[in-house]
Amino acid sequence: MEQLETILGDIGTIVWGPWFLIPLLLGTGLYLTIRLGGLQFTKLFPALTLGIIKRKDAGSEGDISQFQALTTALAATVGTGNIVGVATALAIGGPGALFWMWVTGLLGMASKYSEAFLGVRYRATDEAGEKSGGPQLYLEKGIKGPIGKILAVSFAIFAFLACFGIGNMTQANSISANVENTMGIAPWVTGLVLTVGAFVVLVGGIKSIGRVTAALVPFMVVFYVIGALLILAINLDGIPAAFAQIFTDAFTGTSAVGGFAGSVIMIAVQYGVARGIFSNESGMGSAAIAAAAAQTSHPVRQGLVSMTQTFIDTIIVVTCTGLVIITTGVWEKGEEFAGTMTAEAFSHGLPGEWGQWIVTVGLVLFAFSTLLGWSYYGERNVERLFGRKMVMPFRVLFSLVVFVGATTPLAVVWNFSDIMNGLMALPNLIGLLVLSGLIARETRWYLKHDPKLRATKEEVEAFMADQPGWDEWKAGDIVGSSRAHIHQDH
Numbered sequence: 398m399e400q401l402e403t404i405l406g407d408i409g410t411i412v413w414g415p416w417f418l419i420p421l422l423l424g425t426g427l428y429l430t431i432r433l434g435g436l437q438f439t440k441l442f443p444a445l446t447l448g449i450i451k452r453k454d455a456g457s458e459g460d461i462s463q464f465q466a467l468t469t470a471l472a473a474t475v476g477t478g479n480i481v482g483v484a485t486a487l488a489i490g491g492p493g494a495l496f497w498m499w500v501t502g503l504l505g506m507a508s509k510y511s512e513a514f515l516g517v518r519y520r521a522t523d524e525a526g527e528k529s530g531g532p533q534l535y536l537e538k539g540i541k542g543p544i545g546k547i548l549a550v551s552f553a554i555f556a557f558l559a560c561f562g563i564g565n566m567t568q569a570n571s572i573s574a575n576v577e578n579t580m581g582i583a584p585w586v587t588g589l590v591l592t593v594g595a596f597v598v599l600v601g602g603i604k605s606i607g608r609v610t611a612a613l614v615p616f617m618v619v620f621y622v623i624g625a626l627l628i629l630a631i632n633l634d635g636i637p638a639a640f641a642q643i644f645t646d647a648f649t650g651t652s653a654v655g656g657f658a659g660s661v662i663m664i665a666v667q668y669g670v671a672r673g674i675f676s677n678e679s680g681m682g683s684a685a686i687a688a689a690a691a692q693t694s695h696p697v698r699q700g701l702v703s704m705t706q707t708f709i710d711t712i713i714v715v716t717c718t719g720l721v722i723i724t725t726g727v728w729e730k731g732e733e734f735a736g737t738m739t740a741e742a743f744s745h746g747l748p749g750e751w752g753q754w755i756v757t758v759g760l761v762l763f764a765f766s767t768l769l770g771w772s773y774y775g776e777r778n779v780e781r782l783f784g785r786k787m788v789m790p791f792r793v794l795f796s797l798v799v800f801v802g803a804t805t806p807l808a809v810v811w812n813f814s815d816i817m818n819g820l821m822a823l824p825n826l827i828g829l830l831v832l833s834g835l836i837a838r839e840t841r842w843y844l845k846h847d848p849k850l851r852a853t854k855e856e857v858e859a860f861m862a863d864q865p866g867w868d869e870w871k872a873g874d875i876v877g878s879s880r881a882h883i884h885q886d887h
Contacts, residue, residue, distance in 0.1 A: 459690060553781045
């Protein structure tokens with residue numbers, strides 16, 4: 398096991414090194430931000446209004462509402478990355494790592510918009526009459542020839558493997574570790590409960606997942622953030638110093654006292670970006686799979702709704718976790734305490750046992766909802782690789798692997814997840830760059846006619862008439878729609 402851990406660690410260092418994925422992720426996010434005119438800043442509030450307040454496009458095709466698509470993607474991203482991942486980044490990279498998590502999130506909003514846009518733009522309808530989309534489809538449909546197919550299949554393979562890491566074992570592992578630490582319950586018992594719970598929800602497919610996440614996600618985010626804000630209110634005096642340390646250490650590195658061995662700037666950047674991506678998944682292409690199932694009258698609308706997921710995940714939840722860890726000082730304890738560091742920070746910050754319980758309950762909800770979201774990502778890629786017949790066997794296998802994750806050493810699981818995340822992001826980022834012209838062109842046209850995202854379905858139909866690709870999108874020739882499926886059945 399130690400040898401495997403070392404090998405995976407070495408591979409992860411190359412994948413997430415300064416000359417490979419980090420510049421590609423940040424560069425793609427920056428390039429898309431420029432091409433899209435900084436829409437993550439200019440359209441954030443209309444997008445939040447559409448996704449969280451209005452919640453759905455009446456009469457539009459799709460399997461779940463825009464709000465359910467948002468909560469499914471949020472469920473998949475707001476997980477252990479927001480609790481254990483942030484702690485790991487700060488323990489190894491110092492407070493400056495939080496700055497690079499912010500940068501990754503802000504630039505990543507443009508990447509998240511783009512991949513969700515493409516997920517809807519090129520979605521298809523499967524044999525069960527459900528919407529199916531994501532990089533496993535849009536890379537092949539958007540990029541003609543063998544290159545597109547190679548990128549699409551590569552993504553599908555890496556996403557299939559990644560769903561067992563980032564979306565399964567790391568989540569189950571973190572739940573079992575924290576439950577054992579807080580309540581003294583053996584990991585195998587936690588693993589058994591999680592396995593049964595996951596299977597019960599997953600059998601119902603995306604509609605079942607959408608209903609559960611729509612109920613679970615708003616509660617868990619508000620519950621966790623209020624707990625963090627209480628601690629920050631108690632430690633109000635320490636917040637200015639924490640921000641000063643974050644911005645200083647981002648560019649100078651850290652040499653802390655105690656068990657912390659020291660950090661140079663590259664380590665802060667590396668862990669900030671790697672854990673930032675682990676937390677918000679921008680650029681990985683995963684959220685596009687949930688976006689493709691949404692009932693929406695135009696790809697731009699769901700792209701903007703999906704973009705808000707990165708804002709909620711990184712700028713709100715990750716920031717709360719990071720500031721609590723820094724202001725309470727527990728980040729200095731070192732990497733070996735990363736798994737329980739956030740719980741300890743909350744315990745320091747709140748009287749009695751309240752803090753520890755907030756983190757444990759929050760982590761159980763975060764991680765379980767992540768299992769549900771990622772199971773859907775996994776099954777869509779299984780469908781792409783092996784056909785619809787393999788979806789139910791996959792759901793059974795995915796549920797069983799939850800038990801394995803709950804009883805597997807943490808380091809091996811995290812290293813595996815980091816590698817799969819990186820390899821999964823690679824074909825998607827190449828695709829985003831190649832298709833950036835189409836994304837920018839169609840986005841500009843739509844926002845010119847509906848800048849506040851208030852257009853009705855009929856108004857969208859009117860100003861989109863005669864636009865390239867619009868008739869195909871509706872008819873299903875390029876994108877696929879339930880209309881095409883119905884015609885086949887009759």
